[in-house]
Amino acid sequence: MADATRLSLVIPAHNEAEGITPTLRAFSARLRAEGIPFELVVVDDHSTDGTAEVLAGLSEELPELRRVENPRPGGFGHAVLAGLEQFNGDAVCIVMADASDDPADVVTYYQRLSEGFDCVFGSRFVRGAKVVDYPRHKLLLNRLANTFIRLLFGLRLNDTTNAFKCYRRGVIAGCQPLLSKHFNLTVELPLKAIVRGYSYTVVPINWYNRTTGVSKLKLKEMGSRYLFIVLYVWLEKVLSRGDYSRRSGDASGRVSGDVRR
Template sequence: MKLSVVIPAYNEAESIPETLRSLYSTLQKHGIDHEIWVTNDNSKDNTADVLATLQQEIPTLVFETNSGPNGFGYAVRYGLERFSGDCVAVFMADMSDDPEDLVKYYQTMIQEDVDAVFGSRWGKGGKVIDYPKHKKVINRVANFIVKMLMRIDYNDTTNAFKLYKRETINGIKPFLSPHFNLTIELPLKAMVRGYSYAVVPNSWTNRKYGESKLKIKEMGSRYFFILMYCFIEKYFSRGDYMKKGS
């Protein structure tokens, strides 16, 4: 099963070489057939030049520049419309995600034959390193609200780092979110529409370079909109969008 890894990158020239080298070497070590798909989200630094150079040493690296519209959600969606694998993971460019966790996701998907694999940084076996305290409070409150409203037994919906089969991605289209709210749209739609999933512990490490692109004050209403959309679909769509055979 070929694995695609979609990575959105905006002004990540400092972070992305280490991220891609570590990701490639880990997937090679485990013998996983893969492609690394990077969406250069119209970066204003030299991210595109760095990626072009990295292609000379990483044969599985593919990248394109998204000329617009731009934003985290658009960049991820750009890759999700173009990846070639049988399954696809969303992975961050800033080294916050661990490639070994991606291997766990991939192996779990094969062993348990599930439609998606989600990580949890907050349960047994999960960990966070240098997580900003104010963001942790907001994260836990937001995930608690999602968990209670959607009646799900999962505590890390907001984390982008997840793995989906191609059929799952096709089954949860069309995508609505242009920004970071895509991180909850994908898993919530998968759950609501009857796709199977497994949860495994994963780790998160704060970025070494640059600054976070997530602006919490700007995102609250956008997250709420997507949460309400998924809530309405779950309780009022009468199963019209369910996975076939569910």
């Protein structure tokens, strides 16, 4: 890849001592096998279960591993923001610590970036995707929320809420300021990237429900926060008249036609 030679994986981790080791080993092994230069930036989000000790023990086995602490209040969005401030790569992929994301999909993301896209968005709900043991109540809410976002913005992307996406470094800079402090960051980043004119493609991905630990997403707490950030970015799209978009004539705005529903 000419202009994204090193890939950073930002992995927020709160009390993931039980499951973080196989996750890091799996991603490391796959990326090494593919010859992809990478780093694993694990953001320890105020863990109290020995996550820090587990990561320290893995540091010799995995030289690409960097543990950073979340200096902000605890929470997914705060942890991801800390990682986005400290990654060193030319592109960054946000990955869950609970093994719900597939290392093979990160390879696909990297390959699609090499085709010139600014962002690669995975979807769990297109042909070729695989979803294992998704809780039914969460699935229903997911589909309702994503349908609302897709219709409001006129998108082909149907899995905006999934955090597992990949961005070039310039996209992260171009989407500032990032306002979300919670899981709604997963929506703010891709929507801002799209509204601000960065090119993207959508690919099918695999998702597996966690087998260790406890999910940190609290649905009752997040509804208003998701709605706020969705409407905030929509207002930027409608009212800004392109003031925050990339200049015309570059690669921005290009969307892959290979998304399959």
